[in-house]
Amino acid sequence: MVRAYVGLGSNLGDREGTILAAAERLGSHRLSRIRETEPWGYPDQPWFLNAAAELETGLAPRELLEHLLEIERGLGRTRNGPRYGPRMVDLDLLLYGDLVVAEPGLTVPHPRLAERLFVLEPLFELNAGLFIPGHGPVGALIRGLQSKA
Ligand code: PH2
Ligand code: MG
Ligand code: MG
Numbered sequence: 195m196v197r198a199y200v201g202l203g204s205n206l207g208d209r210e211g212t213i214l215a216a217a218e219r220l221g222s223h224r225l226s227r228i229r230e231t232e233p234w235g236y237p238d239q240p241w242f243l244n245a246a247a248e249l250e251t252g253l254a255p256r257e258l259l260e261h262l263l264e265i266e267r268g269l270g271r272t273r274n275g276p277r278y279g280p281r282m283v284d285l286d287l288l289l290y291g292d293l294v295v296a297e298p299g300l301t302v303p304h305p306r307l308a309e310r311l312f313v314l315e316p317l318f319e320l321n322a323g324l325f326i327p328g329h330g331p332v333g334a335l336i337r338g339l340q341s342k343a
């Protein structure tokens with residue numbers, strides 16, 4: 195089994211219900227606090243709810259990614275809006291053990307993880323000692339972003 199972390203986000207519909215349903219379908223044994231966050235990347239849209247989930251998985255990285263997409267579809271996610279735009283649910287594979295992968299369709303750690311407090315803060319809450327491969331300790335990344343803000 196490998197310990198993986200998934201980022202959860204929603205800014206349409208029943209945001210909290212959708213995030214809780216997604217965490218349940220993931221079989222996550224630990225979910226961070228759910229927080230409301232200002233939209234990043236595409237400003238003119240509702241605020242998000244974000245959280246992170248920790249799971250122990252027997253799935254290979256690509257299988258886990260497929261599983262995330264399947265859960266997204268099952269919870270009503272469509273993919274016809276703008277990049278970084280509004281969505282019912284977004285499940286991002288953030289970390290898969292200490293694996294680093296950069297392949298078409300699969301980048302781990304998630305490519306924008308280190309730039310986003312709405313991802314780093316829930317990760318820190320789940321595991322303050324986490325090291326993000328290629329970037330550094332999660333706490334140091336958070337402090338770096340806060341000092342730029
Ligand atoms: N997801 C995005 C784009 N912008 N902003 C916030 N606050 N939270 C998100 O989850 C988010 C976002 C695309 O994945
Ligand atoms: Mg995302
Ligand atoms: Mg996504």
